[in-house]
Amino acid sequence: MGLREKKAQRNRDRIIAEAMALFGGSGIGYESTTMEVIAEAADISPSTLYRYFPTKDSIVLASLMRNTAKFSEVFAQRVKELPVERALAEAIFAVLAVEDAEPKHALMVRSILSQSPVARARLWDYLGELQFQLTRQLAECLGKKPDDLSINLTARIALEVLMAAADIWRDSKGKVSSRGTAAQFMRLLREGVVLFPDAGTEDVSKGAVLKKSTKKSPVRKIESRLRSR
Incomplete structure (x- = not known):
């Protein structure tokens, strides 16, 4: 994995971690969490977030799919x-x-x-x-x-x-x-x-x-x- 791929993977991991924290009991919940809120928590722009994950559903599925793979x-x-x-x-x-x-x-x-x-x-x-x-x-x-x-x-x-x-x-x-x-x-x-x-x-x-x-x-x-x- 090259440097660019490693950086992209780190960004994905950070996005998933921040999103799941927001979705969880200590956060604001899945329904109330917007993509903009996730982007802010992950310290990236909304456009960057959408480049990695087009929807909230895709963020939820990402960790499950990575495990199932x-x-x-x-x-x-x-x-x-x-x-x-x-x-x-x-x-x-x-x-x-x-x-x-x-x-x-x-x-x-x-x-x-x-x-x-x-x-x-x-x-x-x-x-x-x-x-x-x-x-x-x-x-x-x-x-x-x-x-x-x-x-x-x-x-x-x-x-x-x-x-x-x-x-x-x-x-x-x-x-x-x-x-x-x-x-x-x-x-x-x-x-x-x-x-x-x-x-x-x-x-x-x-x-x-x-x-x-x-x-x-x-x-x-x-x-x-x-x-x-």
């Missing part, structure tokens, strides 16, 4: 030395570790998101991008095409474990470990006690018969390895 980074690193399913678990734990370590900040971000439909919509767009990226990573690791159904399902399950653990953590106001909850979800999947929709071999809605593959899908490979432990 660790998922792809950690997975890409850990899958070089670990089985795919273990690398997925490590990636989930890396994201949730921040919530467990900084509950006050994380709870405030999630509280603001619950009040802002625009911010939530942008979050879902971002999570969609994260799922797309994970799908491509899994496809590369397992030698499959990104549109392989088993690859898509694996990516969705991994992110659902992450989001469900975070939701339970938020509902408990940070009293329940999000990592611990994610580990419990993984145990339930490993033990095969989670029920899945099952239409049998016949797709009733289309009147088509699904052919059984003689090759194990990535999901079943993962399931087999987990069961053997």
Whole structure:
């Protein structure tokens, strides 16, 4: 990272810190805080602030997105030395570790998101991008095409474990470990006690018969390895 990029990152960090202080309990609250007030607190001009963040929602999402981005980074690193399913678990734990370590900040971000439909919509767009990226990573690791159904399902399950653990953590106001909850979800999947929709071999809605593959899908490979432990 060059000097210009480092300076820009410091400015972003300062803006986020000042904005979150204003949004928090000791500040004036999210709704009452304007972009001009944030600019003044961060000691920059409003035009400079808008160059970094176009809206208040983008400031709130920035810290959450920066944390969630660790998922792809950690997975890409850990899958070089670990089985795919273990690398997925490590990636989930890396994201949730921040919530467990900084509950006050994380709870405030999630509280603001619950009040802002625009911010939530942008979050879902971002999570969609994260799922797309994970799908491509899994496809590369397992030698499959990104549109392989088993690859898509694996990516969705991994992110659902992450989001469900975070939701339970938020509902408990940070009293329940999000990592611990994610580990419990993984145990339930490993033990095969989670029920899945099952239409049998016949797709009733289309009147088509699904052919059984003689090759194990990535999901079943993962399931087999987990069961053997």
